[in-house]
Amino acid sequence: MKTTDAAVGFAKENGERFVEELKALLRIPSISTDPERAADVRRAAEFVAAELRRIGMENVRLIETSTPETVLAPSSGPAQVIPERKGHPLVYADYLHAAPAADGRPATTVLLYGHYDVQPPEPLDEWKSPPFEPMERDGDLFARGAADDKGQVWMHVKALESLFAAGGGRLPVNVRVIVEGEEEVGGEGIAAFVREHPDELRADVALVSDSEMFAPDLPTLCVGLRGMIYTEIEARGARTDLHSGMYGGAAPNPLVALAQIIAQLKDAAGHILIPHFYDRVAAPSDAELKAWKALPFDEEHYRETEVGSTVLTGEAGFSVLERTWARPTLDVHGIAGGFTGAGAKTVIPARAVAKVSIRLVPEMTPAESFALFKAYVEAICPAGITLEVRLIHSGEPIVVSTDNPYVRAATSAMRAVFGKETVFVRGGGSIPIVGDFIRELGTPALLMGFGLPDDNLHAPNEKFHLANFHRGIESIVRFLASVGA
Numbered sequence: 506m507k508t509t510d511a512a513v514g515f516a517k518e519n520g521e522r523f524v525e526e527l528k529a530l531l532r533i534p535s536i537s538t539d540p541e542r543a544a545d546v547r548r549a550a551e552f553v554a555a556e557l558r559r560i561g562m563e564n565v566r567l568i569e570t571s572t573p574e575t576v577l578a579p580s581s582g583p584a585q586v587i588p589e590r591k592g593h594p595l596v597y598a599d600y601l602h603a604a605p606a607a608d609g610r611p612a613t614t615v616l617l618y619g620h621y622d623v624q625p626p627e628p629l630d631e632w633k634s635p636p637f638e639p640m641e642r643d644g645d646l647f648a649r650g651a652a653d654d655k656g657q658v659w660m661h662v663k664a665l666e667s668l669f670a671a672g673g674g675r676l677p678v679n680v681r682v683i684v685e686g687e688e689e690v691g692g693e694g695i696a697a698f699v700r701e702h703p704d705e706l707r708a709d710v711a712l713v714s715d716s717e718m719f720a721p722d723l724p725t726l727c728v729g730l731r732g733m734i735y736t737e738i739e740a741r742g743a744r745t746d747l748h749s750g751m752y753g754g755a756a757p758n759p760l761v762a763l764a765q766i767i768a769q770l771k772d773a774a775g776h777i778l779i780p781h782f783y784d785r786v787a788a789p790s791d792a793e794l795k796a797w798k799a800l801p802f803d804e805e806h807y808r809e810t811e812v813g814s815t816v817l818t819g820e821a822g823f824s825v826l827e828r829t830w831a832r833p834t835l836d837v838h839g840i841a842g843g844f845t846g847a848g849a850k851t852v853i854p855a856r857a858v859a860k861v862s863i864r865l866v867p868e869m870t871p872a873e874s875f876a877l878f879k880a881y882v883e884a885i886c887p888a889g890i891t892l893e894v895r896l897i898h899s900g901e902p903i904v905v906s907t908d909n910p911y912v913r914a915a916t917s918a919m920r921a922v923f924g925k926e927t928v929f930v931r932g933g934g935s936i937p938i939v940g941d942f943i944r945e946l947g948t949p950a951l952l953m954g955f956g957l958p959d960d961n962l963h964a965p966n967e968k969f970h971l972a973n974f975h976r977g978i979e980s981i982v983r984f985l986a987s988v989g990a
């Protein structure tokens with residue numbers, strides 16, 4: 506108890522410095538999807554590693570990753586080989602000298618996970634202050650990655666620093682830290698590492714801070730995430746771009762073909778039209794549905810302030826929380842091809858691409874869902890068009906148990922900080938590696954996140970509410986100290 510109080514005190518005294526350090530991390534534009542930013546992504550990894558080393562963590566190192574070669578065999582035409590691709594490094598650190606329990610059992614090991622990569626900041630002119638120049642306004646820290654996920658990674662690092670300071674250079678619990686740089690692009694590098702080196706991440710529980718609180722001041726554990734398949738549909742028509750006056754009426758148009766295909770993927774009510782797509786969808790339990798009904802959720806407020814649309818869309822007969830947490834959904838992220846410049850150009854493009862993702866829920870699997878999607882898209886392909894349906898990345902849906910000592914340790918840690926009981930929610934987003942922690946490593950996951958619903962993840966003006974940064978650090982200090990006790 507004494508160490509906990511000392512660590513909490515240290516975090517309070519040093520809170521302002523912690524924020525200044527976080528700003529330095531946020532200044533690094535570690536955009537994982539942009540090949541031009543690879544050096545910045547690495548700089549962010551080195552920044553995190555250097556701090557882990559400074560506070561006293563051991564075996565701190567960058568682990569290089571690569572995405573293995575994948576062979577795609579389309580139903581017609583030659584197989585396509587996507588070559589091995591170099592990935593962004595993982596940051597690893599550990600401290601494995603915690604004293605065994607009084608009864609001689611070995612000390613508990615906690616795996617701390619987060620990601621240091623960020624989403625692209627565009628559209629830039631929507632930002633009130635530049636995305637990589639962190640700015641404090643009214644208790645919020647604005648920057649790309651502030652909440653997703655650099656601010657939350659920094660909570661982990663600063664909780665460890667506080668515990669080291671209070672413990673005279675020792676931690677009360679064994680800790681492994683793994684921070685990835687490819688979460689926002691599918692996390693295939695870390696997935697390969699987990700498959701190939703499961704022993705290096707062996708732990709009793711994984712603490713993941715990359716999710717949100719359900720409402721301000723409401724401590725939250727996320728007990729389910731949707732999975733996803735992220736796909737690309739490439740359509741080809743004529744051999745080359747054509748004059749639309751000379752050939753319109755005779756030549757197939759891949760952009761129109763994509764529009765026709767996309768229009769048949771779901772109906773106006775949001776029901777996905779792929780045959781057998783819902784066969785494996787598992788409904789949440791009655792107890793879970795009842796708990797969701799009791800959450801402080803105002804649909805009108807959500808529509809107005811979070812979504813900012815005239816109506817909410819989606820499947821009839823399901824609440825917003827069910828639709829976003831427990832139902833599969835399909836979205837189109839971009840369509841490219843033909844002419845999109847200023848003015849007019851009369852062209853029938855030879856080629857067009859659409860990016861389409863589908864969120865998955867338990868018990869759907871990425872492999873089967875992609876096979877069903879691909880077969881359906883190929884079946885509805887308009888005449889004269891050849892398609893290639895590619896899987897870019899995927900992740901499994903998860904639900905985690907709420908009945909274990911780690912959940913109890915987390916809720917009492919947050920009770921001490923927030924003075925409130927924890928609510929259990931699911932998240933509509935995906936963190937692909939969490940499923941691998943559970944399935945490949947057999948490690949239960951605890952998703953204790955401190956973002957807020959209006960933190961603008963992936964959008965302009967992303968922010969982190971600084972009170973939650975500090976409360977997050979204190980919660981993690983208390984959690985780690987109590988599982989070590």
Ligand code: BES
Pocket residue numbers: 653654688689690691692715716717727730733898900932933934935936937962
């Ligand atoms: N932190 C999010 C996921 C998240 C958001 C979980 C809110 C729970 C609540 C994560 O960084 C993310 O954005 N993931 C991507 C995954 C993808 C690119 C594989 C997503 O969900 O789109």
Ligand code: MN
Pocket residue numbers: 620653654688715
């Ligand atoms: Mn994230």
Ligand code: MN
Pocket residue numbers: 624653689962963
């Ligand atoms: Mn994200």
